Amino acid sequence: MANYLKRPQGTEDVTPARIHKWKTVETVTRAVAESFGFSEIRIPTFEVTELFQRSVGETTDVVQKEMYSVIARETQFTLRPEGTAGTIRAMLQNGMLAEALPQKVFYQLSCFRHERPQAGRLREFHQFGVELAGAASPYADAEIILLGKTVLDRLGLKDIVLNINSIGCPKCRAAYQAALRAYFEPHREALCETCQERLVRNPMRLLDCKSKEDQAIAKDAPVILDYLCEECSAHFEAVKSALTDMGVEYVINPKIVRGLDYYTKTVFEFITNCIGAQGTVCAGGRYDGLIEQLGGQPIPALGFGMGLERLILTMESQECAFMEQQRCEVYLAPMDDSAKPTALRYANALREMGVRAEFDLVGRSFKAQMKYANNIGTKYLVVLGSNELEQGRGQLKNMETGKQTEIRLDTAEHFTADYSDISLTDQFGE
Ligand code: ATP
Ligand code: MG
Numbered sequence: 001m002a003n004y005l006k007r008p009q010g011t012e013d014v015t016p017a018r019i020h021k022w023k024t025v026e027t028v029t030r031a032v033a034e035s036f037g038f039s040e041i042r043i044p045t046f047e048v049t050e051l052f053q054r055s056v057g058e059t060t061d062v063v064q065k066e067m068y069s070v071i072a073r074e075t076q077f078t079l080r081p082e083g084t085a086g087t088i089r090a091m092l093q094n095g096m097l098a099e100a101l102p103q104k105v106f107y108q109l110s111c112f113r114h115e116r117p118q119a120g121r122l123r124e125f126h127q128f129g130v131e132l133a134g135a136a137s138p139y140a141d142a143e144i145i146l147l148g149k150t151v152l153d154r155l156g157l158k159d160i161v162l163n164i165n166s167i168g169c170p171k172c173r174a175a176y177q178a179a180l181r182a183y184f185e186p187h188r189e190a191l192c193e194t195c196q197e198r199l200v201r202n203p204m205r206l207l208d209c210k211s212k213e214d215q216a217i218a219k220d221a222p223v224i225l226d227y228l229c230e231e232c233s234a235h236f237e238a239v240k241s242a243l244t245d246m247g248v249e250y251v252i253n254p255k256i257v258r259g260l261d262y263y264t265k266t267v268f269e270f271i272t273n274c275i276g277a278q279g280t281v282c283a284g285g286r287y288d289g290l291i292e293q294l295g296g297q298p299i300p301a302l303g304f305g306m307g308l309e310r311l312i313l314t315m316e317s318q319e320c321a322f323m324e325q326q327r328c329e330v331y332l333a334p335m336d337d338s339a340k341p342t343a344l345r346y347a348n349a350l351r352e353m354g355v356r357a358e359f360d361l362v363g364r365s366f367k368a369q370m371k372y373a374n375n376i377g378t379k380y381l382v383v384l385g386s387n388e389l390e391q392g393r394g395q396l397k398n399m400e401t402g403k404q405t406e407i408r409l410d411t412a413e414h415f416t417a418d419y420s421d422i423s424l425t426d427q428f429g430e
Contacts, residue, residue: 010115010123012309020325021312025155026108027323029128029306032151033106036143038130041105043086049076055085055262055290059202064194066113079112083129084262084287084303091133092296101134101299108308120278120310128311129284131303133291138235140302141266141286142242148270148282148304149248155311156320157272160281163253164243164268166236167204168228170289176227177203187217207257223254232265239266262287266302274317281314282306330396331378332359333369335385342409343384374399382407 007013014022030040049069056062068079080086087105090096096103108128115121130147132140145162152160168176180203188196191206195214198205207218228236243250250268258267267285284304292298315322330350332343343359350357358378360369373381381397388394388409395404 008123010117010121012122012124017325021315021322022308024322025128025308025311025315028154029108029151029308030106032147032154033128033130036104036130036147036150038104038106038132038147041087041090041107043080043083043090043107043109045110046077046079047086047089049078051085051089051294052078052081055088055294056081057202057262059198059205061194061208062113066115068112068114080109081113082111082305083107083109083127084131084290084305087129087131087303088133088291088294088296088301091131092291092294097133097291097296097299102140103133104130106130118278119276120307120313122309126308127305128308129303129305131301133301134299135302136288136300138238138266139242141235141239142246142248144284144302144304145239145243145268146246146248148284148306151306152270152281155315156318157311157314158318159274160270160272160314162248162250162268162270163256164239164250164266165224165253165256166228166232166239166265167224167257167263167267167285168232169264172227172229172232173204173224176222176224179222179227180204180206183221184217190217204257207255218255224257225252225254235265258283258285262290262293264288268304272314275310275313278310280307281310326356328358328373328376328378329356330358330380330382331373331376332357333366333373333381333383334360335366335383338386339384339389342389346382346409384409 033040049067052067053063058064062081067081070077087107091103091105106129108126110124110126112124114123117123128151130144132144145164149162167173181199184191184195184199184203184206188199190213191199192209192211192214195206195209195211198209204224206214207221209215209218225236240250253269256267256269257263263285265286265288268283269280270282272279272281282304284302286300286302288298288300288302291301314320330347332347334340334343340359347357347359358376360372364372370381378399381399382394383397384394392409394407394409396407397404
């Protein structure tokens with residue numbers, strides 16, 4: 001196949017056969033976020049590169065290795081690798097942080113990272129994310145985590161373990177970074193090249209390294225929880241007790257440091273072991289320093305990102321229910337050209353009533369139309385022949401039960417009156 005006919009590596013097409021899975025996660029994430037009082041925000045697909053360097057951080061994999069950047073008319077832009085930086089930029093630029101706080105927004109967007117493609121790791125992927133700006137309370141941390149958990153529950157997912165940790169504030173982290181440096185220094189030669197540099201610039205990042213050798217070296221590294229200052233420690237205790245109050249189970253995992261530099265205090269991941277090595281379906285935490293670092297007021301904030309592809313993979317592996325695939329409800333089969341105007345008229349009358357109606361557009365023979373109606377899985381079929389037109393009556397055939405009901409074809413009102421059992425709402429409220 002010619003190269004231009006192949007989609008770029010690490011990208012996916014979502015064909016109509018799979019779109020109902022996407023609609024399921026999009027509908028549920030939106031409904032849950034709105035029920036928590038979050039409003040949707042839409043931001044550009046690309047930003048000035050410096051935004052990500054300043055927020056995500058110079059020592060992260062994302063900025064060091066994974067950005068898609070272009071220079072256009074002398075300005076360097078980058079396709080967003082995540083949603084937080086652009087969202088905070090938008091809050092600042094639109095004066096949202098000068099309004100009553102907290103600001104609570106959610107988004108569903110594509111992200112771009114130049115990674116090695118594998119199951120659950122793409123170069124273009126999609127995130128549902130939430131950001132909450134202007135709340136320092138540990139209840140905000142618990143609320144965000146509960147929002148993520150509600151989404152997972154609502155989608156019917158099971159056995160997803162909530163891992164939490166606190167990575168403290170810059171104050172407690174200084175002592176911790178020093179302890180990490182002392183621990184890793186004797187192993188310097190054995191570390192991967194990136195980690196040798198991290199050892200100098202940001203040793204905590206070493207704990208996030210994906211290399212098996214480095215992970216083995218990091219096994220007995222000092223644990224941040226032993227270095228938390230009084231305030232961070234009290235905050236973490238309060239988050240844990242709020243989670244316990246709400247019946248949210250968690251495990252404490254001191255290895256969770258998150259790949260992005262802007263996190264402080266609480267960090268968390270929801271992890272499944274159903275989809276292989278890339279099992280983090282949702283990851284987030286508090287980033288109290290970010291807004292100030294980008295030139296705003298010192299406003300505490302927090303949020304998470306949920307990978308929609310990984311969510312769908314997990315749902316598939318656990319055989320969770322998706323929304324029903326869209327299908328034809330009433331198929332009108334004109335037997336010859338003279339019945340087509342009637343088919344067109346009634347199809348439209350049905351659509352006005354919210355019924356999905358179709359009729360033959362390609363001049364199939366009667367037999368071929370029957371076969372086609374079956375293939376598209378229509379719920380009802382109406383044959384329009386000369387008899388039916390003359391008598392002004394036809395048969396509405398339920399394709400599942402085979403049951404036929406006589407219907408009047410003389411007025412659209414009568415025609416549509418028999419469709420009360422076609423329900424356009426399903427379990428997802430669509
Ligand atoms: P990982 O450790 O898997 O590389 P990360 O720390 O880079 O993750 P975040 O930046 O926190 O990930 O992104 C939030 C979520 O987005 C992840 O938990 C995951 O569900 C999803 N995600 C991240 N990168 C990818 C990717 N390349 N392909 C698909 N989903 C991704
Ligand atoms: Mg990553």
